[in-house]
Amino acid sequence: MFEIEDVGVFLGLDVGKSAHHGHGLTPGGKKVFDKPLPNSEPRLRAVFDKLRDKFGT
Numbered sequence: 001m002f003e004i005e006d007v008g009v010f011l012g013l014d015v016g017k018s019a020h021h022g023h024g025l026t027p028g029g030k031k032v033f034d035k036p037l038p039n040s041e042p043r044l045r046a047v048f049d050k051l052r053d054k055f056g057t
Contacts, residue, residue: 004027005027007057008027009024009026009032009054009055010024010025010027011023011048011051012024012025020036020037020038020039020044021036021037022037024051026055032055033051
């Protein structure tokens with residue numbers, strides 16, 4: 001079993017050639033992110049940073 005008490009949000013990624021999609025859930029199962037993602041590393045990192053700032057680890 002995994003310990004998740006320090007996790008603020010889980011992000012699932014659907015990676016495609018021309019577009020990506022992200023789906024974020026809190027440990028309690030609340031959907032907090034369900035959007036297309038940018039297809040460049042700097043813009044992806046910006047999305048991840050924003051989620052981390054809002055939800056923690």
